[in-house]
Amino acid sequence: DTGVSQDPRHKITKRGQNVTFRCDPISEHNRLYWYRQTLGQGPEFLTYFQNEAQLEKSRLLSDRFSAERPKGSFSTLEIQRTEQGDSAMYLCASSPIMTGLTYNSPLHFGNGTRLTVT
Amino acid sequence: RKEVEQDPGPFNVPEGATVAFNCTYSNSASQSFFWYRQDCRKEPKLLMSVYSSGNEDGRFTAQLNRASQYISLLIRDSKLSDSATYLCVVNKGVGNFNKFYFGSGTKLNVKP
Numbered sequence: 001d002t003g004v005s006q007d008p009r010h011k012i013t014k015r016g017q018n019v020t021f022r023c024d025p026i027s028e029h030n031r032l033y034w035y036r037q038t039l040g041q042g043p044e045f046l047t048y049f050q051n052e053a054q055l056e057k058s059r060l061l062s063d064r065f066s067a068e069r070p071k072g073s074f075s076t077l078e079i080q081r082t083e084q085g086d087s088a089m090y091l092c093a094s095s096p097i098m099t100g101l102t103y104n105s106p107l108h109f110g111n112g113t114r115l116t117v118t
Numbered sequence: 119r120k121e122v123e124q125d126p127g128p129f130n131v132p133e134g135a136t137v138a139f140n141c142t143y144s145n146s147a148s149q150s151f152f153w154y155r156q157d158c159r160k161e162p163k164l165l166m167s168v169y170s171s172g173n174e175d176g177r178f179t180a181q182l183n184r185a186s187q188y189i190s191l192l193i194r195d196s197k198l199s200d201s202a203t204y205l206c207v208v209n210k211g212v213g214n215f216n217k218f219y220f221g222s223g224t225k226l227n228v229k230p
Contacts (some may be wrong), residue, residue, distance in 0.1 A: 104209045107162075111161050
């Protein structure tokens with residue numbers, strides 16, 4: 001399977017603990033995105049990488065959240081001192097860079113990591 | 119104002135019906151447009167891209183109206199398996215600045 005892969009699929013943690021999620025994008029995709037989704041809402045942008053560079057981070061994201069993509073391949077998203085409000089589905093997506101075109105390629109999503117903070 | 123707005127529904131339709139969803143976007147500089155389908159507790163999956171001239175994929179037709187800044191999705195001959203949430207997605211991509219904005223989704227229930 002050469003799709004986007006996320007690990008773990010589910011994570012239950014106690015408030016105050018740190019958690020880390022991993023995303024492996026489609027191998028030839030330069031762009032990698034993290035989104036968060038809660039029930040009844042569309043995915044909410046968290047951050048975006050182009051290769052290893054983190055180009056944008058949502059201002060909705062507190063300092064407890066950090067993401068890395070050290071070699072421009074897989075990415076990790078860490079949440080420190082988790083709060084109950086962090087409970088959500090965390091989605092990773094990737095897309096290639098399309099040069100010479102006036103439109104952009106769509107996002108390809110992984111299965112997501114469902115986080116429950118108790 | 120949200121970047122992308124959708125009617126949350128739900129749209130409850132019988133099998134075989136035709137149903138249409140609209141979506142409006144706020145930024146006229148938006149470049150690329152998509153419809154995604156999301157089943158309950160699953161990840162979004164691309165249904166179709168939306169091109170300026172309009173495009174069709176089987177029972178699904180997408181239209182883009184740049185002047186009025188809205189996108190539509192038409193589903194003909196609805197199937198039970200079409201029951202899902204449909205997400206409208208708008209992309210603004212200029213060089214390294216490339217973000218995708220999602221609507222909250224429109225829920226479709228197709229009934230026997």
